[in-house]
Amino acid sequence: MTGKFRELIAWELEENWDFPVLELILAITIIQVLSLVTLARDDADLLANISRPLWSSMVFVFAISAAVVFGRSFGESIERRKLVVLLSYPVSRVQVFVAKFLSNFLATLCLFGSALFVEGILLYMFKPNVYWLMFGDTWIMEVGNAPFIWGLMFFTLLLVVFFASSLMTFLSLMVKRFGLSVLIFLIYLFGMEYWAGAVGNRVPQAYLSLSLGPESIVRYLTAWYVNTFTENYMGTGALTVGFFLTGFCYLLMGGLVFLLASLILSQRIDLD
Amino acid sequence: MKEPVVEFKGVTKRFGKVVALDDLTLVINGRVNGLIGPNGAGKTTLINTMMGFTRPNAGTIHVLGYDVDSELNEVKKRIGVLPERPGFPGTFSAEKFLVRVARLRGISKPHKSAREALDVVGLSEAGDRRIRTYSSGMYQRLGLAQAILGEPELIILDEPAANLDPLGRVDVLRIVESYSKEREVRFLLSTHILYDIEKVCDWVGIMDSGRMREQGSVEELIRKYFGLTYSIVVSDPQVFGAELAKTKYVKSVAYRGIAVIVTFKASVDVYEEVIRLAKKVQVRVEDVRPVLGSLDEVLRRVLIPD
Numbered sequence: 353m354t355g356k357f358r359e360l361i362a363w364e365l366e367e368n369w370d371f372p373v374l375e376l377i378l379a380i381t382i383i384q385v386l387s388l389v390t391l392a393r394d395d396a397d398l399l400a401n402i403s404r405p406l407w408s409s410m411v412f413v414f415a416i417s418a419a420v421v422f423g424r425s426f427g428e429s430i431e432r433r434k435l436v437v438l439l440s441y442p443v444s445r446v447q448v449f450v451a452k453f454l455s456n457f458l459a460t461l462c463l464f465g466s467a468l469f470v471e472g473i474l475l476y477m478f479k480p481n482v483y484w485l486m487f488g489d490t491w492i493m494e495v496g497n498a499p500f501i502w503g504l505m506f507f508t509l510l511l512v513v514f515f516a517s518s519l520m521t522f523l524s525l526m527v528k529r530f531g532l533s534v535l536i537f538l539i540y541l542f543g544m545e546y547w548a549g550a551v552g553n554r555v556p557q558a559y560l561s562l563s564l565g566p567e568s569i570v571r572y573l574t575a576w577y578v579n580t581f582t583e584n585y586m587g588t589g590a591l592t593v594g595f596f597l598t599g600f601c602y603l604l605m606g607g608l609v610f611l612l613a614s615l616i617l618s619q620r621i622d623l624d
Numbered sequence: 625m626k627e628p629v630v631e632f633k634g635v636t637k638r639f640g641k642v643v644a645l646d647d648l649t650l651v652i653n654g655r656v657n658g659l660i661g662p663n664g665a666g667k668t669t670l671i672n673t674m675m676g677f678t679r680p681n682a683g684t685i686h687v688l689g690y691d692v693d694s695e696l697n698e699v700k701k702r703i704g705v706l707p708e709r710p711g712f713p714g715t716f717s718a719e720k721f722l723v724r725v726a727r728l729r730g731i732s733k734p735h736k737s738a739r740e741a742l743d744v745v746g747l748s749e750a751g752d753r754r755i756r757t758y759s760s761g762m763y764q765r766l767g768l769a770q771a772i773l774g775e776p777e778l779i780i781l782d783e784p785a786a787n788l789d790p791l792g793r794v795d796v797l798r799i800v801e802s803y804s805k806e807r808e809v810r811f812l813l814s815t816h817i818l819y820d821i822e823k824v825c826d827w828v829g830i831m832d833s834g835r836m837r838e839q840g841s842v843e844e845l846i847r848k849y850f851g852l853t854y855s856i857v858v859s860d861p862q863v864f865g866a867e868l869a870k871t872k873y874v875k876s877v878a879y880r881g882i883a884v885i886v887t888f889k890a891s892v893d894v895y896e897e898v899i900r901l902a903k904k905v906q907v908r909v910e911d912v913r914p915v916l917g918s919l920d921e922v923l924r925r926v927l928i929p930d
Contacts, residue, residue: 359727363713370715434711436677437770441728442700623677624639624669 356443360451363438368425369459377417377463411562412541414509415516418460419537422517425452427524427533436623449618453521453611460513465506497578504573508566511603518610525617554590556598565599572596627689628653629778629810630674635683637669637834644669645680646834652812654827654841656804659814660923661831667814668708670831671782675705688777701729704771708782708814714756718747718766721755722773731774741769744799760787768796772803779803780812785820793820800824818919828919830926838926842919849925850917853887854894855880857911858902867905873897885915 429435429452438448519540523533541562548561559565571591578586629652637645644666659667672678674687676696685692687699712721719738726734742751745765750758755766764787771779781800785793801824803809815821821828822842830838830845838845852875858864865884869877873892878885888894895912902909 356728356730359724363724367713367715429711432711433707433709434713436707437710437712439677440675440700440703440705440707441725442697442730443728444697620679622639622679624672 357447357451360438360443360447361455364425364452364455365459367434368421368456374463377421380413380417382467411512411566414464414512415541415562416538417464418513418516419520419534421456421460422453422520423524423530423534423537425456425524426521427528427530430524430528430621430623431530433623439623445619446615449615453517453614457513457517460517461510464509464513468502468506468509497574497582500577501570501574504570508569511569511600511607512562512566515603515607515610518607518614521614522610522617525614525621528621556594559595559599560602565602568596568599569603626653626810628686629657629688629812631686632670633684635673635680635685637666637673637678637680643834645673648683648834648836650829650836650839652827652829654810654825656800656811656825657813657827657829658821658825659812659829659831660816660818660821660919661837662927664833665831666834667831668782669834671705671707671780671812671814674780675700675703675707677707702777704773704776704779706767706771706779706781706784708786710767712755712763712766712770715754717752717754718742718758718769719751721766722770725770725773729774737774741773744772745769746795761789761792764788765792765795768799772799772809775803775807775809778810778812782814783816784813785815785817793817796820797824818923822919830923832927838922845922846916846919849922850915852889852891853885853915853917854898855883855885855911855913855915856898856909857883859908859910860905863905864902864907867901871897871901883911 426435429438435448439445516537520533520537523536524530527533527536545561545563548558548564551558553559553564559568568591572588572593572595575586575588575591578584630650631652632645632648632650635645635648636643646666648666648670659670661667669678673680673685674692676692676699679693688702690698690702692699716724719735719742722738722741723734726737731737739748739751742748745768747762747765747769750762755763758766764784768781768784771781781796784796788796797820800811800813804811804824811824813821813825826841828839828842828845829836838848840848856864861879861882861884865877865879865886868874868884868886873889875887875889877887898909898912
C-alpha cells in the first residue's frame with residue numbers, strides 16, 4: 353500500500369466516521385443485538401413478540417446504514433465539492449475511488465461484524481435454545497453448530513453490505529446528490545421487497561429481496577452443513593438450490609456489476 | 625525559458641446544449657494572470673478543464689508543458705488550487721488538514737509546511753480548531769493556505785476574495801505579490817473584482833460565452849480601448865465640438881466642463897486635426913491629452929460593443 357493510498361484511507365475514515373454517524377449506527381446496531389439476546393432467553397417469549405419487528409428489520413438496518421455511509425462518502429462529497437478539493441492534489445481518481453470504497457466497506461463490516469460477534473458471545477453465555485433469528489427462523493438445536501452459523505451470518509452480512517454499498521455508490525455518482533441518491537435507493541429497495549412479496553416465495557424471483565435472499569443463503573447452507581457434517585437432519589422446507597442461488601447471485605453479482613459501473617463512472621464524471 | 629502556464633488548442637466543452645468553452649485556443653504565459661468576465665463566461669470551466677475535473681469534448685490542454693489528459697498527476701504535483709466554493713473536511717483541525725494535504729503532495733516536512741502556510745494566511749492561532757467552526761472568511765483563508773502549501777510552481781485561485789473582508793482581500797493581494805515576486809510562483813486568478821486584477825496582474829484575459837474576447841496586459845487593453853479618446857480643452861467647447869462632430873473620422877463627442885471628450889473612429893493624427901479645426905472655427909486650443917479609462921470600462925466596452 354503506497355503512502356498516498358494509506359493517507360487517503362486515513363482521510364476518509366477520519367472524515368466520514370466521525371460523530372454522529374459512528375455513534376448513530378452503533379446505537380442502532382446495539383439495540384438490534386440486545387433485542388436478539390433478549391429473545392434468546394427462555395423466559396422472554398413476551399418480549400420476543402414485542403420486539404420481533406425490530407430484529408426482523410436488522411438486515412435493512414445494515415443495508416440502509418451502509419447506504420447512508422456510502423452516500424455521504426460519494427454523493428455528499430461531490431455535492432459539497434469535497435471531491436474537487438481532494439482531486440486537486442496529486443492523486444488519481446482510481447486511488448480516491450478505491451480508498452473511499454474500501455475504507456467505508458471495511459469500517460461498516462467491522463462495525464456490524466463486531467455487533468454480530470458480541471451477539472454470538474452473549475448467546476453462548478446465556479446458553480439458550482439458540483435462535484438465529486436475524487435472517488429467519490433457523491432453529492439450531494445444538495449449540496456446537498453456532499460458530500458455523502455465525503460465520504454464515506457474517507458472510508451474508510458481507511454480501512448485503514457489499515450490494516448496498518455498490519448500489520449506493522453507483523447512485524451517488526449518477527445523481528451527484530446525497531439526499532436524492534438515498535431516496536432512489538430506498539425506492540429501489542422497498543420496491544423490490546414489494547414486488548418480491550407480490551410474487552410469493554415459491555418462485556426464484558421472490559429471493560431478489562433483502563428479507564428472503566439472505567435468509568435463503570443462511571438456511572440452505574446451514575441445512576447442507578448439518579446434513580453433511582453432523583448426525584442430525586435438517587430439512588430446508590421449500591427452499592431449493594435455485595432459490596438459494598437466486599439470493600446469493602443477486603447480492604454478489606449485483607454488487608459486482610454496480611461496483612464496476614461505479615468505477616467506470618468515477619473516471620468519467622464531470623465535477624463541474 | 626519557462627513553459628507557458630497553460631496552452632489551450634481548439635478546446636470545446638459542452639454541458640448539454642450549453643457551450644462552456646467554444647473552440648478555445650489560447651496561451652497564457654504571464655507571471656500573475658487574471659481571468660475576468662461575466663457569470664457563465666467559462667472562467668471556472670477553463671480552470672476545471674486544466675485540473676482534469678471536467679474533460680473537454682475536443683481539443684488539447686497543456687499546463688506547465690504537461691498534457692492534462694495523459695500527465696494529469698505531473699500537472700497536479702506542480703499546482704496549488706483554490707477551487708470555487710471548496711469543501712474542506714469540517715471534522716479536521718486546520719493544521720491536521722494541511723498536514724494531510726502536505727503528505728498527499730509529498731512534501732518532506734508536512735508539519736513545518738502546514739504551520740508556515742497557516743502563518744502566511746493569518747490562521748496560526750486558529751490552527752488547532754476544527755474547520756467546521758471557522759467563519760467563511762477564515763475558511764477562505766484556509767483555502768488559500770492549502771493552495772500555497774509547499775510553494776507549487778503555479779497557484780490557481782478561483783474567486784480568492786470571496787467571503788473575505790477588505791483586510792482579507794488586501795492580504796490575498798499581498799500574498800500573491802510576495803509569492804510571485806520573491807518566490808517566482810506564477811498565478812492564475814479568476815475574479816469579479818477588477819481592482820484586484822488591475823493591481824496585481826500582468827496579463828488579463830476577458831472571457832465571454834466560452835471565448836477569449838480580449839487578452840493582454842492591463843495597460844495594453846486600456847490603451848487599445850481608450851487610445852482613441854481625447855480630452856480637448858478649447859476656448860469655446862460647444863463650437864469646436866459641433867465642428868468635430870461633422871467630420872467623418874469622429875465617433876462620438878461629449879462635453880465635460882470646459883473639455884470636449886472626443887472618440888475617434890480610427891487612428892488619426894489627432895494633434896494636427898485639432899489644430900486645423902481650431903483654426904477653421906477660430907477657437908484657442910489650451911490642452912489635448914488622451915483619456916485612459918479603467919479595466920471595468922474596458923470590460924464594458926468588450927462585452928457591450930457600441
